Amino acid sequence: MGLTLSQKILAAHAGKDYVEPGELINCKVDLALANDITAPVAIQEFNKIGVDRVFDPDRVVLVPDHFVPNKDIKSAEQAKMLRDFSRRYGLTNRFDVGTMGIEHCLLPEQGLVGPGDVVIGADSHTCTYGALGAFSTGVGSTDLAAAMATGEVWFKVPAASKFTYYGKRRPWVSGKDLILYTIGKIGVDGALYQSMEFGGEAISSLSMDSRFTMANMAIEAGAKNGIFPVDEITLQYIKGRLKRDYRIFTADPDAEYVAEYEFNLDEIEPQVAFPHLPSNTKGISEAAGLTIDQVVIGSCTNGRLEDLRVAAQILQGRQVHPEIRLIVFPGTQQIYLDALREGIIETLISAGAAVSTPTCGPCLGGHMGILAKGERALSTTNRNFVGRMGHPESEVYLCSPAIAAASAVLGRIGSPAELGLKEVD
Amino acid sequence: MTITGRVWKFGDNIDTDAIIPARYLNSADPANLAAHCMEDADPTFPSKVRPGDIIVAGRNFGCGSSREHAPLALKAAGVACVIAPSFARIFYRNAINIGLPILEAPEAAAAISEGETITVDLATGQITSPNAPEPFRAKPFPPFMQELMDAGGLIAYTRKKVNRHA
Numbered sequence: 188m189g190l191t192l193s194q195k196i197l198a199a200h201a202g203k204d205y206v207e208p209g210e211l212i213n214c215k216v217d218l219a220l221a222n223d224i225t226a227p228v229a230i231q232e233f234n235k236i237g238v239d240r241v242f243d244p245d246r247v248v249l250v251p252d253h254f255v256p257n258k259d260i261k262s263a264e265q266a267k268m269l270r271d272f273s274r275r276y277g278l279t280n281r282f283d284v285g286t287m288g289i290e291h292c293l294l295p296e297q298g299l300v301g302p303g304d305v306v307i308g309a310d311s312h313t314c315t316y317g318a319l320g321a322f323s324t325g326v327g328s329t330d331l332a333a334a335m336a337t338g339e340v341w342f343k344v345p346a347a348s349k350f351t352y353y354g355k356r357r358p359w360v361s362g363k364d365l366i367l368y369t370i371g372k373i374g375v376d377g378a379l380y381q382s383m384e385f386g387g388e389a390i391s392s393l394s395m396d397s398r399f400t401m402a403n404m405a406i407e408a409g410a411k412n413g414i415f416p417v418d419e420i421t422l423q424y425i426k427g428r429l430k431r432d433y434r435i436f437t438a439d440p441d442a443e444y445v446a447e448y449e450f451n452l453d454e455i456e457p458q459v460a461f462p463h464l465p466s467n468t469k470g471i472s473e474a475a476g477l478t479i480d481q482v483v484i485g486s487c488t489n490g491r492l493e494d495l496r497v498a499a500q501i502l503q504g505r506q507v508h509p510e511i512r513l514i515v516f517p518g519t520q521q522i523y524l525d526a527l528r529e530g531i532i533e534t535l536i537s538a539g540a541a542v543s544t545p546t547c548g549p550c551l552g553g554h555m556g557i558l559a560k561g562e563r564a565l566s567t568t569n570r571n572f573v574g575r576m577g578h579p580e581s582e583v584y585l586c587s588p589a590i591a592a593a594s595a596v597l598g599r600i601g602s603p604a605e606l607g608l609k610e611v612d
Numbered sequence: 613m614t615i616t617g618r619v620w621k622f623g624d625n626i627d628t629d630a631i632i633p634a635r636y637l638n639s640a641d642p643a644n645l646a647a648h649c650m651e652d653a654d655p656t657f658p659s660k661v662r663p664g665d666i667i668v669a670g671r672n673f674g675c676g677s678s679r680e681h682a683p684l685a686l687k688a689a690g691v692a693c694v695i696a697p698s699f700a701r702i703f704y705r706n707a708i709n710i711g712l713p714i715l716e717a718p719e720a721a722a723a724i725s726e727g728e729t730i731t732v733d734l735a736t737g738q739i740t741s742p743n744a745p746e747p748f749r750a751k752p753f754p755p756f757m758q759e760l761m762d763a764g765g766l767i768a769y770t771r772k773k774v775n776r777h778a
């Protein structure tokens with residue numbers, strides 16, 4: 188029996204030719220990541236192990252991004268623990284206010300992740316790097332502490348489901364719409380413990396930024412990881428960025444999948460996920476008209492240059508509706524700078540958007556845009572759980588940057604088509 | 613080890629933002645986590661939960677974030693054990709790693725009601741309810757997790773491993 192893409196990568200990192208679903212393996216990791224929420228707990232646990240160094244100072248990365256720039260004294264103390272640890276153990280890759288970004292936008296951009304890698308992060312959206320053909324998955328702080336010491340982690344080899352996309356994309360449909368549609372079909376535990384393997388002709392024309400968005404939300408279907416085959420678009424992206432060797436793996440033709448899904452893009456319109464689950468999706472035609480108070484564009488899901496570009500294209504020469512607060516937070520300093528140079532930031536600010544320094548802030552209801560009781564947000568982030576962006580009685584709707592920007596102008600959920608806009612490639 | 617405790621019931625897909633909302637994660641202090649445990653699912657939970665109580669929930673318990681603060685909050689609030697038909701995978705790992713007993717038991721999760729006092733035998737996976745004629749059976753832990761727990765959790769296990777190589 189053949190191996191899936193994830194199984195191939197795991198086997199290679201466990202020094203085996205063959206692994207099977209459910210098998211427990213000990214794997215070498217290429218990169219171990221944590222942030223200012225999860226690293227403090229990991230550091231505490233690491234200190235109990237009794238080693239005086241990390242397994243490789245080039246391969247442990249701690250990114251303060253959730254409550255940074257420090258939102259209050261407690262978060263300042265948590266972030267300081269990361270800074271002290273990074274200094275003490277001589278970590279090579281250090282990012283902080285001024286150079287940092289949201290971890291899952293930052294690491295690929297900085298060339299720290301490549302095809303064929305095994306990456307673990309004490310953050311559930313570590314699955315984002317599957318877009319590059321890496322096996323990457325979220326773990327807890329204790330797992331991370333052990334990996335920082337040993338460079339190894341235990342895995343139960345996941346079974347896989349295959350997701351094939353074909354047909355032509357309809358106007359204003361992005362990677363975000365495809366993944367929301369997919370989660371809507373299979374549910375928030377539709378791929379529980381599994382690897383989601385994405386493929387098909389419609390995927391091969393998808394940009395790297397859209398692939399990151401899709402892999403990012405694999406966890407929202409309960410998956411262990413989401414992964415894309417490596418192609419020209421991947422290689423173009425890592426060129427000049429990736430500082431290490433990499434290996435391209437491919438799934439065997441006779442690999443076994445527990446389920447295979449096919450989606451025809453002709454049938455997929457822009458999607459909106461209603462509260463309080465990412466699987467609660469409806470097409471824009473059904474969602475249009477709902478009034479909102481705040482629109483958020485950014486996060487590790489949709490805070491990349493392509494996302495800001497689409498938003499600016501829609502907001503160009505238009506104004507944010509007077510009843511709407513539009514908050515844009517670019518994923519990294521580099522994305523911010525690129526957007527500035529392209530004139531995107533000026534367009535957004537002229538339209539009435541507040542543009543923030545990179546941070547997780549509003550995405551997790553941390554700071555910089557919390558919702559009051561009864562308020563409703565439309566957001567390009569990945570989770571709309573109860574209380575995710577503020578008061579437990581506030582509501583979050585999820586969508587793509589195009590729908591978010593158009594809705595910010597309309598003052599209610601709606602599409603760019605309603606503004607008479609045509610998508611340009 | 614057996615646990616006897618009073619049951620609190622919750623539905624499907626209880627996510628980590630419900631178990632411990634992100635707005636409180638600027639501190640990992642157990643008292644802070646306990647004070648807000650399950651608050652967005654049931655605001656009265658932190659004030660009514662007592663040490664030794666048991667949570668019986670629906671499918672996919674612990675979905676969402678990788679935050680270890682979720683099992684830590686349950687432990688700090690005194691929850692002795694969680695029973696559900698299925699758990700989200702990172703939550704499952706985290707709970708084992710920090711020593712919060714969790715049991716996958718679909719029949720038990722469906723049959724047991726709020727307020728019952730049930731007994732859980734962790735070694736055998738047997739769950740006894742006063743309202744059920746027969747005890748329920750939970751899936752046993754895979755051997756490697758058993759090994760981790762016998763060592764006293766992942767950190768103790770790793771400490772042993774590192775020192776063996778030293």
Ligand code: SF4
Nearest residue numbers: 289486487547550551
């Ligand atoms: S942007 Fe949101 S989902 Fe992404 S890492 Fe930050 S808090 Fe998590």
